[in-house]
Amino acid sequence: MTDCYTKLRMEFAVLQELLKDGIFKERINGILAVLKEAIDNKDGQLILYCLENILKWYADNIESITENYFMYCESDYLDNYDKLTEIYHEIKENGFSFDEQSETQKASNPPVLFLSHSSKNRTYADALERFITGLGVKKEQLIYTSHPLHKIPLDENIYEYLRRNIDRNIFMIFLWSDDYLESPACMNELGAAWLAKCDYTNMFVPHFSFENPKYHMCAVDTRKMGAVLNGDKHCKQSMLEFKDKIVKLFNLPVDDRDVTYLLDNFIDEIKAVSYTHLTLPTKLEV
8 A cells, every 4th residue: 555655745746747837836836845845854744734735725726727718637636636635634644654665675676777868869868778788788677768679568558667666776867858848758757756766867968958947847856967968078977977877786797998989989979969969950840
């Protein structure tokens, strides 16, 4: 049975996604930021305080939400409201329970890499896939939905797969781009990673807009440093650090000459992709 802490993380991710582009977000973003911090710190009293305020906000705005002509997901709001109400009363009546799975227990599970990306950035993602598998990561140890050898199993729903595997030792690689931030599928993967409390590494396409407000509203810590895939010396150093992390995670034997070859090829690939992106003319919409 799912504990109320896990259920709350799930419903928080749902509410944050509902409000991402909504007309009501300015009225509740402050309390959502406090709730996220309270959830991360497992602060039961502060969580209750935030839930009380969110439920009050819902009660004050539910009529506007359901009657607004521009709202196409009012049923999702109502479902979220009902579930948050249930969680609130469960906490009030039974106290606050946390998933007690230890980090040691989680780390003992076989590791899996998940390369979260927009299909529009597949050329960068393909280069990362070749670098990762070149280090010795096996096809079943990498989830990369744009590649036939690393996709989600046949007939599986990606979100159900992530939900069932929430307690596995999943390591996320976020390939950030402006296209990523506009993709509902990518945002759901991001929310699932936050829900599962996955460790992660940030990768950025060279033309990513770091000032994009949607980036700073994401559930993960956007202050965490990452690698900008532009092929410069900073990118090369970041990829060496990334290599060390992967080698340690999977306990891989690595030859320095092989790493040098892999890294040189990777740098050449992403430089070529970056050059193509900068030189191709923008297509006009017709």
